[in-house]
Amino acid sequence: MASSAPLVVRLLASSVSVASRAGKIVRDVMSKGELGMFQGKDDYQTEADRSAQRCIVASLSAQYPKVNIIGEEDGPESESELPSDWIISEADKEVLSLECPVNLHSVKEEDIVVWVDPLDGTSEYTQGALMLKRDPWERWKMYLTHPLISIKWYLSLLQSHYGFLEHVTVLIGISVNDKPVAGVIHQPYYKTMLGGEKILGRTIWGLQEVGVGGFTPAPPPDSLIITTTRSHSNPLVEKALQVMNAGQIVRVGGAGYKVFQLLEGKASIYVFASSGCKKWDTCAPEAVLSAAGGKLTDILGNYYKYGGSESRPNKTGVLAAVNDELHSYAVKRIPQELKDALSK
Numbered sequence: 001m002a003s004s005a006p007l008v009v010r011l012l013a014s015s016v017s018v019a020s021r022a023g024k025i026v027r028d029v030m031s032k033g034e035l036g037m038f039q040g041k042d043d044y045q046t047e048a049d050r051s052a053q054r055c056i057v058a059s060l061s062a063q064y065p066k067v068n069i070i071g072e073e074d075g076p077e078s079e080s081e082l083p084s085d086w087i088i089s090e091a092d093k094e095v096l097s098l099e100c101p102v103n104l105h106s107v108k109e110e111d112i113v114v115w116v117d118p119l120d121g122t123s124e125y126t127q128g129a130l131m132l133k134r135d136p137w138e139r140w141k142m143y144l145t146h147p148l149i150s151i152k153w154y155l156s157l158l159q160s161h162y163g164f165l166e167h168v169t170v171l172i173g174i175s176v177n178d179k180p181v182a183g184v185i186h187q188p189y190y191k192t193m194l195g196g197e198k199i200l201g202r203t204i205w206g207l208q209e210v211g212v213g214g215f216t217p218a219p220p221p222d223s224l225i226i227t228t229t230r231s232h233s234n235p236l237v238e239k240a241l242q243v244m245n246a247g248q249i250v251r252v253g254g255a256g257y258k259v260f261q262l263l264e265g266k267a268s269i270y271v272f273a274s275s276g277c278k279k280w281d282t283c284a285p286e287a288v289l290s291a292a293g294g295k296l297t298d299i300l301g302n303y304y305k306y307g308g309s310e311s312r313p314n315k316t317g318v319l320a321a322v323n324d325e326l327h328s329y330a331v332k333r334i335p336q337e338l339k340d341a342l343s344k
């Protein structure tokens, strides 16, 4: 659909629509039960990661051919043709009607780099699958052959594995001149009940100077609650958590989901003192969080740059907070030797 809205607004509106379609692909791969998992360069990837990325990249590049789109999954190009319903040309109407910030009015396609993480939280996606995939008879056998496992314990295990799927997000971050200015976080397994019917998926978008939509942020918790990785910890990550003096540490998967935790008032600071996250993990979360009044940087307090030639790893970690005050508190608590260890 042709629209006279400025490019950044159109691209954000298209990204909102395509992120939902990618989220459906993620659910469909899980329902088929065959994840096609293999060990990529430095982490696992599944059929859902690959297919969701193909859907996003093909849809956006068809409409915005000169935009530089960088996705996480850079494996060999698939030979198979893309199903036609994976090419999305719709654009979210609410976003299309937004007032574009003045400094973004004249942005051209060549000035934009889009960072795509088709499935953030792959570890949680595969672990969520583990319990769902298992044959019900196999589950009963597991229960019957382990008399020490109570039904209550078993049900809570099942619940917690299914709960991991909520950590999965689809991330599309739009950067202009190195800076994330707009972004989309879509959560394919979020459940809402509408008139007795279960609706899956929700999307939050953020645009610089405009704010966020699709979701209403909640105030931060009264006490200091930190959110961090559940599957990629190491001694430096743990050290940085210890020094925060937090009342509670919540370990969840994915950079996108951790920013949801901040915006839902379930945590106030996100700390990850490790070089494991990449630009596609943080571009959309940074854009959305800053549009909501928060801040995402490395653990030294410096912003990352999102130009196309920047190195992919976020070498000096991630430190994000719901406001500037909590962000500076966290930067000050990180000891110099930890900052030095990551900067090496």
Ligand SMILES: Nc1ncnc2c1ncn2[C@@H]1O[C@H](COP(=O)(O)O)[C@@H](OP(=O)(O)O)[C@H]1O
Pocket (backbone or CB within 6 Å): 042, 043, 072, 117, 119, 120, 121, 122, 123, 228, 229, 230, 231, 232, 252, 253, 254, 255, 272, 274, 275, 276, 277, 278, 281
């Ligand atoms: N040590 C590491 N090696 C590889 N990827 C890492 C990593 N630490 C973090 N990441 C990536 O950063 C994202 C957030 O991690 P976490 O859930 O641990 O906070 C995940 O993205 P993906 O799931 O998209 O690969 C994860 O793979």
Ligand SMILES: [Mg+2]
Pocket (backbone or CB within 6 Å): 043, 044, 045, 072, 122
């Ligand atoms: Mg990955």
Ligand SMILES: [Mg+2]
Pocket (backbone or CB within 6 Å): 117, 119, 120, 121, 254, 255, 280, 281
């Ligand atoms: Mg990721």
Ligand SMILES: [Mg+2]
Pocket (backbone or CB within 6 Å): 049, 072, 117, 118, 119, 120, 121, 122
């Ligand atoms: Mg990913």
